[in-house]
Amino acid sequence: MPPGLKDVAARAGVSIKTVSNVVNGYVHVAPATRARVQAAIEALGYVPNMAARQLRSGRSGVIALAVPELQSPYFAEVAGLIVQAAEQRSWTVLIDQTDGQAERERNLVAGLRRHAIDGLIFSPLALAGEELAHQSGTPMVLLGERVWHGPADHVAIDNTAAAADATRHLRSLGRRRIAAIGVQTAPSAVTAHQRLAGYRSVLAEAGLETLEMPVASFHRADGAAAMARLLDEGEPPDAVFCFNDLLALGALRTLLERGLSVPGDVAVIGFDDIEDGRFSTPTLSTISPDAARIAQLAVDLLAERLGDGPAAVGAPRELRVDHRLVVRESTAGAA
Amino acid sequence: MPPGLKDVAARAGVSIKTVSNVVNGYVHVAPATRARVQAAIEALGYVPNMAARQLRSGRSGVIALAVPELQSPYFAEVAGLIVQAAEQRSWTVLIDQTDGQAERERNLVAGLRRHAIDGLIFSPLALAGEELAHQSGTPMVLLGERVWHGPADHVAIDNTAAAADATRHLRSLGRRRIAAIGVQTAPSAVTAHQRLAGYRSVLAEAGLETLEMPVASFHRADGAAAMARLLDEGEPPDAVFCFNDLLALGALRTLLERGLSVPGDVAVIGFDDIEDGRFSTPTLSTISPDAARIAQLAVDLLAERLGDGPAAVGAPRELRVDHRLVVRESTAGAA
DNA sequence: CTTAAGTACTGCAACGTTGTATAGTCCAGT
DNA sequence: ACTGGACTATACAACGTTGCAGTACTTAAG
Numbered sequence: 001m002p003p004g005l006k007d008v009a010a011r012a013g014v015s016i017k018t019v020s021n022v023v024n025g026y027v028h029v030a031p032a033t034r035a036r037v038q039a040a041i042e043a044l045g046y047v048p049n050m051a052a053r054q055l056r057s058g059r060s061g062v063i064a065l066a067v068p069e070l071q072s073p074y075f076a077e078v079a080g081l082i083v084q085a086a087e088q089r090s091w092t093v094l095i096d097q098t099d100g101q102a103e104r105e106r107n108l109v110a111g112l113r114r115h116a117i118d119g120l121i122f123s124p125l126a127l128a129g130e131e132l133a134h135q136s137g138t139p140m141v142l143l144g145e146r147v148w149h150g151p152a153d154h155v156a157i158d159n160t161a162a163a164a165d166a167t168r169h170l171r172s173l174g175r176r177r178i179a180a181i182g183v184q185t186a187p188s189a190v191t192a193h194q195r196l197a198g199y200r201s202v203l204a205e206a207g208l209e210t211l212e213m214p215v216a217s218f219h220r221a222d223g224a225a226a227m228a229r230l231l232d233e234g235e236p237p238d239a240v241f242c243f244n245d246l247l248a249l250g251a252l253r254t255l256l257e258r259g260l261s262v263p264g265d266v267a268v269i270g271f272d273d274i275e276d277g278r279f280s281t282p283t284l285s286t287i288s289p290d291a292a293r294i295a296q297l298a299v300d301l302l303a304e305r306l307g308d309g310p311a312a313v314g315a316p317r318e319l320r321v322d323h324r325l326v327v328r329e330s331t332a333g334a335a
Numbered sequence: 336m337p338p339g340l341k342d343v344a345a346r347a348g349v350s351i352k353t354v355s356n357v358v359n360g361y362v363h364v365a366p367a368t369r370a371r372v373q374a375a376i377e378a379l380g381y382v383p384n385m386a387a388r389q390l391r392s393g394r395s396g397v398i399a400l401a402v403p404e405l406q407s408p409y410f411a412e413v414a415g416l417i418v419q420a421a422e423q424r425s426w427t428v429l430i431d432q433t434d435g436q437a438e439r440e441r442n443l444v445a446g447l448r449r450h451a452i453d454g455l456i457f458s459p460l461a462l463a464g465e466e467l468a469h470q471s472g473t474p475m476v477l478l479g480e481r482v483w484h485g486p487a488d489h490v491a492i493d494n495t496a497a498a499a500d501a502t503r504h505l506r507s508l509g510r511r512r513i514a515a516i517g518v519q520t521a522p523s524a525v526t527a528h529q530r531l532a533g534y535r536s537v538l539a540e541a542g543l544e545t546l547e548m549p550v551a552s553f554h555r556a557d558g559a560a561a562m563a564r565l566l567d568e569g570e571p572p573d574a575v576f577c578f579n580d581l582l583a584l585g586a587l588r589t590l591l592e593r594g595l596s597v598p599g600d601v602a603v604i605g606f607d608d609i610e611d612g613r614f615s616t617p618t619l620s621t622i623s624p625d626a627a628r629i630a631q632l633a634v635d636l637l638a639e640r641l642g643d644g645p646a647a648v649g650a651p652r653e654l655r656v657d658h659r660l661v662v663r664e665s666t667a668g669a670a
Numbered sequence: 671c672t673t674a675a676g677t678a679c680t681g682c683a684a685c686g687t688t689g690t691a692t693a694g695t696c697c698a699g700t
Numbered sequence: 701a702c703t704g705g706a707c708t709a710t711a712c713a714a715c716g717t718t719g720c721a722g723t724a725c726t727t728a729a730g
Contacts, residue, residue, distance in 0.1 A: 004715090020718060045446075049715090116386075137336070137337065253614040
């Protein structure tokens with residue numbers, strides 16, 4: 001029903017291939033012919049059929065972005081930025097939600113969509129290490145974790161150093177009983193492990209006890225529940241490092257609900273710098289990863305792999321992105 | 336490079352079509368043959384080429400969801416729910432961010448992606464009324480607004496009634512100086528107009544003055560700025576109805592920053608019931624649209640249009656989805 | 671005047687898949 | 701033994717596009 005090259009060709013009185021040439025900007029087309037073809041295209045409202053193009057070229061112009069969940073503001077932000085970065089290359093982004101399910105993540109790495117996408121930007125949650133190595137031929141860029149030196153490109157901040165920065169900041173306020181909310185034992189929870197390592201290193205250095213609260217996932221409710229446990233069991237902390245901002249906002253809620261003052265009684269710092277934390281009361285201190293740069297680098301890396309240049313086949317690259325400590329009200333006061 | 340039916344056929348010693356039949360679950364294939372083909376498929380890691388399928392069938396199995404921005408929690412939530420609903424029909428969802436730019440929205444409605452997608456679920460921001468009528472042949476379901484009785488299906492809550500509910504709730508607390516934050520004058524800002532109408536109707540009924548604050552967009556910063564203006568100019572309100580939760584959270588921030596008590600001095604209610612509002616301090620009263628149902632209905636409606644049934648060609652349908660008032664701390668106390 | 675190079679355009683094949691048409695085999699019911 | 705039907709499998713064409721090869725004409729160079 002929609003017009004194809006054939007219809008345009010008939011209307012303009014030229015061959016199909018000439019229309020194709022016009023559409024693709026081939027140089028050797030007489031201006032008069034070009035104009036006639038253009039007119040026919042406009043008149044019929046011709047739009048190239050991507051399926052046919054892809055069938056011929058093997059390229060779809062679509063890349064997939066796989067994230068655990070869009071509801072999480074950090075991933076929503078990264079997704080938005082990646083869509084923008086991909087747009088510059090006129091790529092379309094297909095967003096896959098894994099919900100952190102290992103099965104889904106495995107499918108993606110195994111190339112479930114191999115024919116539909118040219119490349120994959122993947123923020124793994126349930127998979128780690130060697131499981132990410134089962135490559136499918138589709139270029140893949142990993143996001144967020146430093147992975148065992150695997151076969152894939154990889155963009156991340158230095159989680160451990162950033163966590164250490166956050167913890168050190170709490171120390172610098174004179175706090176001595178510093179808790180961590182966000183511990184996870186699953187071997188695939190690389191983010192949690194790395195941030196925990198940073199936290200531990202600073203406390204060890206200062207000769208302080210650690211106070212580690214596990215969570216099932218990284219949502220507000222988990223942070224609120226963990227904080228409640230922390231307050232119910234034994235001596236309360238005077239500072240909390242939450243492994244992401246959602247946990248921190250949950251913890252904040254519990255603290256305020258119980259009439260504690262933040263940062264007066266307890267200082268709170270998060271991780272990710274989501275917008276919520278800039279408008280909460282108190283506003284939330286946090287580690288701010290350079291999300292725009294992460295998105296840009298991920299797309300650039302994929303572009304290199306997809307290009308015809310020499311970089312298309314080089315060894316996997318690991319790119320480090322900067323982070324910075326953002327001090328806001330939740331840690332601004334004295335003890 | 337990846338194997339096709341041809342390769343599987345060669346390995347299994349059958350015709351291409353037989354492999355196709357096995358893949359598509361055609362009944363009349365001998366068990367032995369089927370097994371042999373299956374084995375070959377496993378061995379080669381065959382995956383159907385979607386481009387070729389689409390080229391044959393005209394169907395891509397992909398629907399597009401166009402929203403203003405993923406960063407907004409409400410849209411992120413709806414997007415997540417639509418992805419889930421689409422999954423039940425094994426559809427893939429392509430998410431388009433319009434950033435509220437009219438040009439992009441026009442392109443979508445005009446069928447920019449016509450060959451890549453089977454249908455479109457569209458939450459318009461810059462376009463309204465007749466501009467949405469330029470249909471492209473791709474089935475479209477509109478989200479969120481009651482649109483001029485256009486040619487497209489449409490799922491929405493009753494914005495005006497919901498806004499009236501919110502305003503009436505503030506009235507029921509005995510508040511008399513009730514402001515509205517979120518007014519927009521652009522003719523395409525249908526949401527803002529409808530919510531304003533609901534607000535006005537209740538105040539008119541009660542014989543109270545309206546106090547209307549315009550905003551550029553519906554983000555936290557806009558809410559914070561509008562609230563600041565409200566407090567700086569003349570007599571402050573004792574209640575505020577914000578046209579979405581982000582505005583409300585911004586307003587909340589400004590109020591608390593200035594030492595006002597919520598709801599003591601000023602009661603605040605929002606709209607959308609995003610998760611943030613359940614963990615803010617105070618927690619945020621709001622209008623909760625049944626987002627899961629919106630998502631489900633939108634996908635179902637699209638499925639009907641795409642199916643072969645009689646509903647595929649009927650007149651456009653307008654579906655109303657329920658909403659409810661959720662009272663939380665930000666309006667819970669007495670004046 | 672011939673040759674070579676460049677320009678303008680066309681035809682054919684192929685990408686991987688599936689619908690239609692077809693052909694052979696086997697069995698049950700006449 | 702003969703017909704009709706169900707079962708199993710195959711060949712061919714077509715979806716819309718583009719790479720490649722090729723034709724015909726024009727111009728510049730030798």
